[in-house]
Amino acid sequence: DVKVTQSSRYLVKRTGEKVFLECVQDMDHENMFWYRQDPGLGLRLIYFSYDVKMKEKGDIPEGYSVSREKKERFSLILESASTNQTSMYLCANSLTDQPQHFGDGTRLSIL
Amino acid sequence: GNSVTQMEGPVTLSEEAFLTINCTYTATGYPSLFWYVQYPGEGLQLLLKATKADDKGSNKGFEATYRKETTSFHLEKGSVQVSDSAVYFCAAGNRDDKIIFGKGTRLHILP
Numbered sequence: 315d316v317k318v319t320q321s322s323r324y325l326v327k328r329t330g331e332k333v334f335l336e337c338v339q340d341m342d343h344e345n346m347f348w349y350r351q352d353p354g355l356g357l358r359l360i361y362f363s364y365d366v367k368m369k370e371k372g373d374i375p376e377g378y379s380v381s382r383e384k385k386e387r388f389s390l391i392l393e394s395a396s397t398n399q400t401s402m403y404l405c406a407n408s409l410t411d412q413p414q415h416f417g418d419g420t421r422l423s424i425l
Numbered sequence: 426g427n428s429v430t431q432m433e434g435p436v437t438l439s440e441e442a443f444l445t446i447n448c449t450y451t452a453t454g455y456p457s458l459f460w461y462v463q464y465p466g467e468g469l470q471l472l473l474k475a476t477k478a479d480d481k482g483s484n485k486g487f488e489a490t491y492r493k494e495t496t497s498f499h500l501e502k503g504s505v506q507v508s509d510s511a512v513y514f515c516a517a518g519n520r521d522d523k524i525i526f527g528k529g530t531r532l533h534i535l536p
Contacts, residue, residue: 318468356514356528404468411520413459416468
């Protein structure tokens with residue numbers, strides 16, 4: 315089975331901090347994704363990557379950046395955290411044109 | 426672009442009741458359609474998919490039929506169990522790895 319591991323299940327940070335959310339996969343999948351999940355809004359795509367050192371903006375990239383230096387790791391960065399970035403963050407990966415596999419999520423609170 | 430609309434929850438049923446969760450989509454071309462499920466404390470996992478008109482996806486007693494004429498992909502199960510309590514997401518995409526999710530429907534099954 316594909317395993318997608320998110321480094322933290324729960325994280326609490328303060329406004330203005332730089333926050334790193336890490337996602338690691340144990341299979342050789344090209345594609346990786348970051349979503350945020352909010353009540354009443356479902357999943358919204360923040361960024362995705364189809365290859366190492368490649369990134370593309372999703373639907374809500376503002377306030378975020380990403381890094382993909384190695385195929386197995388896709389990091390989401392909040393440059394200066396704000397309270398409206400309190401959310402559940404989900405990482406996913408896939409082979410090309412195959413369904414996505416999700417991690418268990420990181421619940422991030424910004425105080 | 427694609428969009429997905431699914432019925433709002435929460436949906437509360439008694440064990441062994443019949444379940445329907447409605448989903449409709451708008452899309453260019455002929456997208457693949459998916460249902461993902463999110464159990465408490467976990468990420469999303471693929472429940473079933475259909476890739477062309479009149480296809481029926483099925484898994485774990487759940488079924489959904491790709492209806493091109495009504496642009497729908499309703500999820501059904503004949504007899505639900507308490508363990509089916511979860512959030513269900515309908516999704517559509519022209520590539521399996523680039524999909525749009527609905528907002529999710531929370532399902533509660535009472536014993």
